[in-house]
Amino acid sequence: MPTKPAANPRERRGSTGLSVFGLICVASMAALLPIAAKAGPMRVVSLNLCTDQLALALLPRERIAALSFLAADPGLSALSGQVGDIRLVQGMAEEVLPLAPDLVLAGTFTTRPTIALLRARGVPVLEVGLVQDFDGIRAQIRQVAVALDVPARGEAMIAEMDATLEAAKAPAGRADRLRALSLAPGAFTAGSGTLSDAVMRAAGLVNYAADKGLVGYGYLPVETVAADPPDLLIANADEGGHPSLNGQMLVHPALDRTVPPDARPRVSGKLWTCGGPFTADAVAKLAQARDGLLSARGK
Template sequence: MPSRIRAVVTVLASLLSAAPAAAERLSWPARDPPAHPQRVVSLNLCADELVLRLADRDQIAAVTYLARDPRGSTVAAEASSIPWTRGLSEEIVALKPDLVIAGAFTTRTTVGMLRRVGFPVLELGVPTDFDGVRAQIRTVASALGQPDRGDAMVADFDARLSAAMPSSPTHLRTLVMRPNAFTVAPGSLGNAILQAAGLVNVAAEIGQDRLGQVPLEAAALADADLIVLDAAQPGSPSLADALLRHPVLAALARQGRTVSIPNRLWTCPGPQIADVVARLSQAARVRVAR
């Protein structure tokens, strides 16, 4: 066995053997976190956002590196002074958390290992409507021992959402075009956001591929009243964003038929989605007035 591979195997073996001992030493029963955990680690951006908004600072052992990036995070300022990880097993074990909060589709290897050795893990799903958002906020708040903060966040979200929703829906035919031509499907939280803003999602009628992408030709022929794009990030071009700078979409923008929304506002199912509803409602009013 090559020396490099042998070294990696040795490190992993030592971590896996040490983790059960650490768990036993601190009396961590599997899936049974303390009522008020004191060493919380979050393993994806959406968990980061809720933890940073709901927990006491001294409860948080670490968030992910993504929480500090203002391009995708709504809590970059709050995360600036918090330790971060890349979600690797050895990083999390070393922190000796008494609660780990993860997403359903991220860091699966790490989550699986943590469960096997007995660390308490709360996995967050992907809400498909506003009730799901409210339930997830309350679930995280309860797990952190901060249920009152969860109730307060939900109340604030509901107030902002009520203020953002139009009194008279415009029913403008709307298409969301994200990087790499991803759109929002019927039955998703993105679709619920469009409906709350008084808009009609045309993704269902024009069709998507199995990955949820819409070809540019289909988007152009859909003749949508409003196309929702990710706001451009100055100085950070990418192939994924190239489609959003296509001349077809540029022409629609000149006609006042596009609106740009910062990606960070609807990457995660948190209270900030009320801001998305507000921006879309305003864009619809402007479009109707043209």
């Protein structure tokens, strides 16, 4: 009875070698997959002024598919000069979906219908809230940096911010209860529990509005300010230069008489409208005004 020829040992070894080689290739490819997965989102869209600035600060521009139209407004965005030719959107879903984003950054109050539709279509969305202090800024930078897979860049930004804050501290022996007031058109101001309050405290100043009992945001009558003037007055007028009746309140004659020009530091509102590493620059500017005022008083 015919018998099946014995298998060639060389063929067996060759077959085994090919199988092992195949397994090595598969294993190598599998090992590379986590690396690719860790590349982070490559088509990021931001729909909020605050997340616009975080995206610009954290990402190379080739990974940003679009920003909100507010990102390019020099009166609102501290990083408007970095926008360049990045696409700008109004926040409508029909603008965003064709961009095929792999992550959308938004604020908790950003166009809610758009966010709902994007999520319904399976688009990943990261919402971030408003921050009220520098701990909040640090936490938010870390949150967004991790989502963008650039944690090291986030930590570097925090370190730079903290160095600026450290340099802005009042020198030992020069502490004083200098009161600072930030006024926007219409005498709108910020009391305790706000980012503006945190900026003033970081500069070693007392927030005038908080000292008057204001919590959150609100208004202070010009008469109150004129009768008990602050040491420093930050009048945040419209940087676009557009005149308004509300804006005229910032140059009220009563304020002109009680707060001299050298006690009116220029600190752009865009540095502390959103919390970011640039917010430390507002602290540095106030610290400079603080030192100038103390020197003038011989302290």
